[in-house]
Amino acid sequence: MPRKLMLSLTAIFLMILSACSSSPTSTTSTTTAPASSPAAASTAGTTSSTPTQTEKKLPRVAFVYIGVPGDGGWTYEHDQGRLMMEKELGIKATTVENIPEGPDAERVFEELAQKNDIIFGTSFGYMDPMYNVAQKHPNVKFLHATGYKTLPNMGTYMGREYQSAYLVGMAAGKMTKNNHLGYVGAFPIPEVIYTINAFTLGAQSVNPNVDVSVVWSNTWFDPATEKQAAISLLDKGVDVLAAYQDSPAGIQAAAERKVWGIGNDSDMGRFAPETYISNPKWNWGPYYVKTVKSVMDGTWKSEAYFGSMKEGITEMAPLGKNVPADVKELIEKKKQEILAGTFDVFQGPIVDQDGKVRFEQGKKMTDEEILGTTWFVKGIKGVIPK
Numbered sequence: 001m002p003r004k005l006m007l008s009l010t011a012i013f014l015m016i017l018s019a020c021s022s023s024p025t026s027t028t029s030t031t032t033a034p035a036s037s038p039a040a041a042s043t044a045g046t047t048s049s050t051p052t053q054t055e056k057k058l059p060r061v062a063f064v065y066i067g068v069p070g071d072g073g074w075t076y077e078h079d080q081g082r083l084m085m086e087k088e089l090g091i092k093a094t095t096v097e098n099i100p101e102g103p104d105a106e107r108v109f110e111e112l113a114q115k116n117d118i119i120f121g122t123s124f125g126y127m128d129p130m131y132n133v134a135q136k137h138p139n140v141k142f143l144h145a146t147g148y149k150t151l152p153n154m155g156t157y158m159g160r161e162y163q164s165a166y167l168v169g170m171a172a173g174k175m176t177k178n179n180h181l182g183y184v185g186a187f188p189i190p191e192v193i194y195t196i197n198a199f200t201l202g203a204q205s206v207n208p209n210v211d212v213s214v215v216w217s218n219t220w221f222d223p224a225t226e227k228q229a230a231i232s233l234l235d236k237g238v239d240v241l242a243a244y245q246d247s248p249a250g251i252q253a254a255a256e257r258k259v260w261g262i263g264n265d266s267d268m269g270r271f272a273p274e275t276y277i278s279n280p281k282w283n284w285g286p287y288y289v290k291t292v293k294s295v296m297d298g299t300w301k302s303e304a305y306f307g308s309m310k311e312g313i314t315e316m317a318p319l320g321k322n323v324p325a326d327v328k329e330l331i332e333k334k335k336q337e338i339l340a341g342t343f344d345v346f347q348g349p350i351v352d353q354d355g356k357v358r359f360e361q362g363k364k365m366t367d368e369e370i371l372g373t374t375w376f377v378k379g380i381k382g383v384i385p386k
Helices: 009-021 074-089 103-113 124-136 161-175 190-206 223-234 249-256 285-296 325-340 367-371
Strands: 061-064 094-096 118-121 141-145 154-159 180-185 211-216 240-243 260-262 280-282 304-307 314-316 357-359
Touching: 061 074, 061 103, 074 280, 074 285, 094 103, 103 118, 103 124, 118 124, 118 285, 124 141, 124 154, 161 190, 161 240, 161 260, 161 280, 161 314, 161 325, 180 190, 180 223, 190 211, 190 367, 211 223, 223 240, 223 249, 240 249, 249 260
Parallel strands: 061 094, 061 118, 118 141, 141 154, 154 304, 180 211, 180 240, 240 260
Antiparallel strands: 280 314
């Protein structure tokens, strides 16, 4: 910056001192407030030698992914949520991809806990590894997607995807010609089981004659394995195929047979536009923004968050271009009932696949009962491995 030759040595010294005091410290683990914030406001034009306000340090945030954002499904939507959080809060988060559930995850969480203030783990199998690490780092906030274990510094988060799954099931029940639906499940855990149940109940609500055959891939993201599981159901003659995995392999296999397909997690219509019906879709951004903000303002508390369609964390992807208008109207009406709170997916009577009445007429399942579901509803063909 140019200086006038006649400035005294004392004035030069004061200006240099002031400039040095307002410069942020450069580190690899600290993210500072963006230049547009008051903390980083420009001091151009002032002649005061008083040091400017120290830039406010933002929390260091990390995300651990089971797959890659390019999966087009689960990890993609979490990454979209991260990007929204970064844009709104001016934070650049760390991401670690392709981390398997188990010992590797615990090692990664331990390493991240030494460098970050908030850590999001985005897969069910991360629960115990994260829990173990959280106990050793009480000053770090840990958030686990889809789990049920909490600590004072560890919370869980999930959405009522079963609400959108019910609506997609309604579409499947209207679109089928032979009343045989198929569903490829990822792992036999409550999250997947109650989603399949909701899908089935939705289909039965518009077509009492449908049945749903279920097979398990035991994968979250393995397109080859998931395609083979889908083919096994297509070979049995199902004419609508749904899948609970992170890849579009199931709807692609269905499209090859000219069978209606239903994806998961993200809008997968682009993978099979002619035969696509819809699928449940996630929207994690608002949750990530809210959670990080609460840590920043000191109001964060550990909780088991279970968001709904009304809160926007889960929704139904747009219905495919070849879904009839009357089906779209029917589903939209039911969607509005869910949003208004006048309809509950898991309200009795609910009968399991063995004919046992699980919930009597009018009785609603509690969140604990939903999250602990280990049984199939009537109309599902398939077993839940022990």
